[in-house]
Amino acid sequence: MKGFTVLPTALAALGIFRSAFAFNAPPGVLTWCGKAYEPTNASFNPGGQFNYPKPQSAALLYVTVEPRYSIFLESDGGGSFIVNAPISYIFGQSFNNVTYTNTDGGKRTLVPGPFTTLAIDIMVEDTGMLLVSDFVDVNSTGSLFSFSFSGLKARDKPYSISLYGTSLDGYQSYSATTEIYILPDRTDGGSAVKIDNLYGGLWVQNKKNNWSGWYAVYPSGFYTDANYIFQSPDNLYAYQDAGMTSINLVPDDTTFDYTTLDQYWDMMDEINLLNLYDMRYTYTNTTSVTEQVNMFKNRTTLLMWYTGDEPDGAGDALNSTKLAYKAIKAIDPYHPVSLVLNCANFYFKDYAAGADILFEDAYPVGINATWSKPFDTPCNATYGDCGCDECVGELEDVSNRLDTFAAYQAALETPSKPLWSVLQGFGGDGYWNTVPSEAEFLAMIMLSINHNAKGLSSWWYPSSAPIQTIMGTIGKILQASPVIDFVYGTNPVSKLAVKNGPLLDVASWTVGSQMMVGIANGNVVATNQEVTITLPATVTSVNTTVYGNANWAVSDGKLQKKGLDGLEADILIVNIAS
Ligand SMILES: *[C@@H]1O[C@H](CO)[C@@H](O)[C@H](O)[C@H]1NC(C)=O
Ligand SMILES: *[C@@H]1O[C@H](CO)[C@@H](O)[C@H](O)[C@H]1NC(C)=O
Ligand SMILES: *[C@@H]1O[C@H](CO)[C@@H](O)[C@H](O)[C@H]1NC(C)=O
Ligand SMILES: *[C@@H]1O[C@H](CO)[C@@H](O)[C@H](O)[C@H]1NC(C)=O
Ligand SMILES: *[C@@H]1O[C@H](CO)[C@@H](O)[C@H](O)[C@H]1NC(C)=O
Ligand SMILES: *[C@@H]1O[C@H](CO)[C@@H](O)[C@H](O)[C@H]1NC(C)=O
Ligand SMILES: *[C@@H]1O[C@H](CO)[C@@H](O)[C@H](O)[C@H]1NC(C)=O
Ligand SMILES: *[C@@H]1O[C@H](CO)[C@@H](O)[C@H](O)[C@H]1NC(C)=O
Ligand SMILES: *[C@@H]1O[C@H](CO)[C@@H](O)[C@H](O)[C@H]1NC(C)=O
Ligand SMILES: *[C@@H]1O[C@H](CO)[C@@H](O)[C@H](O)[C@H]1NC(C)=O
Numbered sequence: 001m002k003g004f005t006v007l008p009t010a011l012a013a014l015g016i017f018r019s020a021f022a023f024n025a026p027p028g029v030l031t032w033c034g035k036a037y038e039p040t041n042a043s044f045n046p047g048g049q050f051n052y053p054k055p056q057s058a059a060l061l062y063v064t065v066e067p068r069y070s071i072f073l074e075s076d077g078g079g080s081f082i083v084n085a086p087i088s089y090i091f092g093q094s095f096n097n098v099t100y101t102n103t104d105g106g107k108r109t110l111v112p113g114p115f116t117t118l119a120i121d122i123m124v125e126d127t128g129m130l131l132v133s134d135f136v137d138v139n140s141t142g143s144l145f146s147f148s149f150s151g152l153k154a155r156d157k158p159y160s161i162s163l164y165g166t167s168l169d170g171y172q173s174y175s176a177t178t179e180i181y182i183l184p185d186r187t188d189g190g191s192a193v194k195i196d197n198l199y200g201g202l203w204v205q206n207k208k209n210n211w212s213g214w215y216a217v218y219p220s221g222f223y224t225d226a227n228y229i230f231q232s233p234d235n236l237y238a239y240q241d242a243g244m245t246s247i248n249l250v251p252d253d254t255t256f257d258y259t260t261l262d263q264y265w266d267m268m269d270e271i272n273l274l275n276l277y278d279m280r281y282t283y284t285n286t287t288s289v290t291e292q293v294n295m296f297k298n299r300t301t302l303l304m305w306y307t308g309d310e311p312d313g314a315g316d317a318l319n320s321t322k323l324a325y326k327a328i329k330a331i332d333p334y335h336p337v338s339l340v341l342n343c344a345n346f347y348f349k350d351y352a353a354g355a356d357i358l359f360e361d362a363y364p365v366g367i368n369a370t371w372s373k374p375f376d377t378p379c380n381a382t383y384g385d386c387g388c389d390e391c392v393g394e395l396e397d398v399s400n401r402l403d404t405f406a407a408y409q410a411a412l413e414t415p416s417k418p419l420w421s422v423l424q425g426f427g428g429d430g431y432w433n434t435v436p437s438e439a440e441f442l443a444m445i446m447l448s449i450n451h452n453a454k455g456l457s458s459w460w461y462p463s464s465a466p467i468q469t470i471m472g473t474i475g476k477i478l479q480a481s482p483v484i485d486f487v488y489g490t491n492p493v494s495k496l497a498v499k500n501g502p503l504l505d506v507a508s509w510t511v512g513s514q515m516m517v518g519i520a521n522g523n524v525v526a527t528n529q530e531v532t533i534t535l536p537a538t539v540t541s542v543n544t545t546v547y548g549n550a551n552w553a554v555s556d557g558k559l560q561k562k563g564l565d566g567l568e569a570d571i572l573i574v575n576i577a578s
Contacts, residue, residue: 023315067081076149079149101169162177204217206300222459246274265296276306279305310341339354341360352408394522402452420456435463437466438470447505492507515535517573517574540554
């Protein structure tokens with residue numbers, strides 16, 4: 001839930017935000033995530049639960065094609081496609097594990113063998129122009145095929161792309177489609193921002209690199225009180241000096257005072273502080289969205305657009321996020337669109353359809369997950385509002401929510417979008433008894449990174465000094481080598497096996513002959529047992545302790561350490577056996 005004040009009081013926030021009359025609710029019943037929460041109203045089924053498709057018994061071949069990046073620029077010269085061809089029991093086209101080959105040519109005898117290779121052609125739909133003609137292994141994912149832009153004019157409109165795949169005997173065929181943007185280079189001072197569809201990272205081209213090539217940005221920052229920032233340029237500079245790479249200025253009313261915003265945005269352009277432009281109060285008004293996008297789309301530090309702020313909680317129309325998305329893309333194809341979802345399980349597919357990047361904002365610190373403090377009711381899957389929807393009230397709610405959203409996405413027939421975490425940087429009132437401690441905040445950051453968050457934001461700035469400091473400290477580490485090379489160079493393997501660390505969450509990222517290891521202890525109590533972590537490869541030595549405890553050692557190809565601090569968080573680079 002988002003409020004106007006630094007520490008939103010339940011009542012202020014309730015009066016303003018938790019006021020939807022929608023979906024299955026009887027008339028006059030206020031809801032959050034579709035559920036009644038006032039003690040005077042009864043529980044009912046809110047609906048909108050995610051529908052996991054049922055696997056079928058026969059194997060299917062699920063061929064998909066996607067551009068490597070959400071946009072290409074003319075000056076890139078060429079691009080690449082990601083082709084996946086996994087065996088699936090949910091999506092895809094029928095698959096028979098037989099291909100005939102003509103072994104003794106002259107006699108035309110066809111000999112059956114396994115179907116292991118798919119021949120693919122990738123072409124531009126309207127012209128039939130062939131971009132790729134190649135082969136992909138059956139049951140493989142993440143194959144890359146490059147193509148040149150020669151003959152493809154840069155334009156604002158995407159090109160429709162088709163893939164045709166056949167078994168080598170031509171008897172079995174498959175098809176898939178996608179769109180690619182090949183955009184004119186920016187000559188108006190604006191930025192271009194692309195999403196890596198393979199590993200989820202963000203890459204920017206703007207004034208900072210003189211519009212030459214792309215640089216990686218791991219966004220880390222806060223939703224900030226724009227009125228606080230606008231009190232003095234010093235507030236803006238102090239924010240960036242702390243280490244934050246991105247900012248989300250939140251207007252205190254429907255829109256900004258554009259004169260002040262322009263002054264401050266000029267300063268942000270000078271220091272390359274990247275903004276998530278926030279349209280939370282206006283995103284359902286496409287006229288207003290169009291006006292705002294036209295005003296700011298040429299800013300060199302525009303990172304992305306931000307539309308719905310918990311549209312699922314508020315019960316906004318199911319088409320609202322998609323309508324805003326379309327309005328934005330029609331006039332600005334150069335930037336991603338983002339939004340945050342607050343509910344655990346309420347019309348995920350519909351609300352998520354209106355974004356390129358999805359945020360989760362489970363706030364677990366200081367809550368009572370099963371009893372609503374402001375309303376004195378139970379909270380469960382059909383009733384009540386405890387400030388963190390269907391949470392357990394532990395730090396792991398953050399990583400669990402990332403995993404839940406990842407599982408929803410994997411069960412949809414659309415490509416998965418990068419996920420970000422919005423971390424609790426407030427508390428002390430309403431649903432939340434306390435502001436997280438520095439260690440709790442850090443643990444939530446590590447849990448997020450370990451569970452594949454590709455960006456971090458926190459509600460709310462100004463926060464406590466320790467929270468601001470730790471966000472900046474980790475923000476700087478994430479933005480620099482070697483960490484960004486791992487986090488943007490692959491996807492993590494999460495939930496690795498740990499001995500003697502029941503709440504120790506560990507993930508690894510392997511790039512070349514090294515692995516980054518992220519370690520987050522969810523236990524507040526220190527222990528002194530010998531802890532062993534088994535990684536997906538044999539570790540030969542610790543290369544660097546990038547952050548945290550430097551006592552991890554290698555034993556028998558595993559990481560080992562005597563004892564864990566409460567809420568310990570470590571980032572290591574290790575060398576692995578080839
Ligand atoms: C829900 O609670 C409100 C506020 O107390 C009350 O006015 C309304 O009649 C209740 N509606 C139902 C259907 O229970
Ligand atoms: C196809 O059959 C071969 C030979 O039996 C087997 O190795 C392979 O795993 C099978 N492939 C699939 C996708 O079932
Ligand atoms: C397909 O690949 C997956 C993931 O690598 C593997 O678990 C599965 O056994 C493979 N299936 C077949 C039929 O080869
Ligand atoms: C930026 O790029 C332009 C066009 O390539 C070039 O003329 C200019 O010298 C570059 N400026 C800097 C500061 O590198
Ligand atoms: C939508 O935005 C436009 C442009 O800012 C404004 O004129 C109009 O009043 C808004 N509509 C509503 C219903 O708020
Ligand atoms: C943005 O740049 C375009 C040209 O690319 C120009 O037509 C438009 O006026 C500019 N908008 C602003 C607000 O500067
Ligand atoms: C969006 O949904 C609302 C509410 O269901 C509906 O009234 C409206 O017509 C829809 N708008 C469009 C453009 O589909
Ligand atoms: C939540 O509130 C209920 C009811 O007041 C209480 O019994 C329970 O102990 C509380 N749980 C926590 C974790 O505070
Ligand atoms: C949730 O709590 C309400 C109120 O106690 C109860 O009526 C309802 O059956 C509960 N729902 C579930 C799914 O347990
Ligand atoms: C750590 O890794 C870096 C980068 O690969 C390498 O240059 C350095 O020699 C390694 N140091 C140790 C102690 O392994």
